[in-house]
Amino acid sequence: TTYQPPGVQGSQYDPAFLAMYAAVPGEPFPVPAVDLSQIDPRFFRQEVAYPGNERPGTIIVDPNARFLYLVLEGGRALRYGVGVGRTEAFNFVGEAVIQRKAEWPSWTPTPDMIAREPDRYGPYAGGLPGGLDNPLGARALYLYENGRDTLYRLHGTNEPWSIGRKVSSGCVRLLNQDIIDLYGRVPVGSRVYVLPAGGYYAT
Numbered sequence: 001t002t003y004q005p006p007g008v009q010g011s012q013y014d015p016a017f018l019a020m021y022a023a024v025p026g027e028p029f030p031v032p033a034v035d036l037s038q039i040d041p042r043f044f045r046q047e048v049a050y051p052g053n054e055r056p057g058t059i060i061v062d063p064n065a066r067f068l069y070l071v072l073e074g075g076r077a078l079r080y081g082v083g084v085g086r087t088e089a090f091n092f093v094g095e096a097v098i099q100r101k102a103e104w105p106s107w108t109p110t111p112d113m114i115a116r117e118p119d120r121y122g123p124y125a126g127g128l129p130g131g132l133d134n135p136l137g138a139r140a141l142y143l144y145e146n147g148r149d150t151l152y153r154l155h156g157t158n159e160p161w162s163i164g165r166k167v168s169s170g171c172v173r174l175l176n177q178d179i180i181d182l183y184g185r186v187p188v189g190s191r192v193y194v195l196p197a198g199g200y201y202a203t
Contacts, residue, residue: 017044018036019173021036021175021199027136032178037084038160039163039164040164043066045078045079045177045181048076048079048081049077051070051075054191055191056073058190058191058192058193059071060195061192061194063084063194064195066081066150066164067079067081068081077097080174080181081175083157083159083163083164083167084172089157090111092152093194095193096143096193096194097144098142098144098154098188098191099189100141100144102139103183104139105139105155107128107130107134108125109124110151124157136153137156138156139156139176139180140153140154141192142153153171156174156176156179157173157175157176160175163175
């Protein structure tokens with residue numbers, strides 16, 4: 001039978017979305033099904049018309065609209081809902097390259113994060129191994145600029161309610177099911193463009 005999130009009627013959602021966000025088998029840590037009632041349906045993964053002229057395989061992040069686009073052939077793109085930085089100052093803006101990929105990555109807060117909230121982040125200064133409690137979730141794509149780590153990531157999250165919101169310290173978070181999907185589609189070397197607030201794909 002198809003998984004139905006707690007308190008949610010199966011008829012309320014397209015079965016394709018229920019299957020897309022079902023529990024993920026075969027992972028070293030269990031990825032639970034997403035409670036779709038926690039997310040605005042416009043942030044579910046879907047293929048859409050795409051007006052840009054970037055090459056297929058390029059990733060565009062529009063923090064204003066809270067969407068990430070993976071450009072496809074023929075004027076189409078896969079669109080994923082994302083959570084972004086709490087303030088504009090927290091967001092990376094510009095062009096980057098995915099120079100590293102990791103499954104169930106470890107996480108270390110940046111010095112700025114520790115300085116800003118020492119009680120919250122200080123205990124993790126030595127790093128946190130990958131797992132269900134790790135804020136990077138099931139996958140991470142590491143953004144580099146001119147060969148240097150920007151410290152920004154595209155990564156999973158264990159907080160589905162945060163998709164579509166300004167919540168992070170600057171990284172771009174996706175549902176674990178979505179980052180697993182994106183991770184499988186983009187190789188190291190893929191280009192990423194993060195638009196400023198008010199980006200031109202805010203539809």
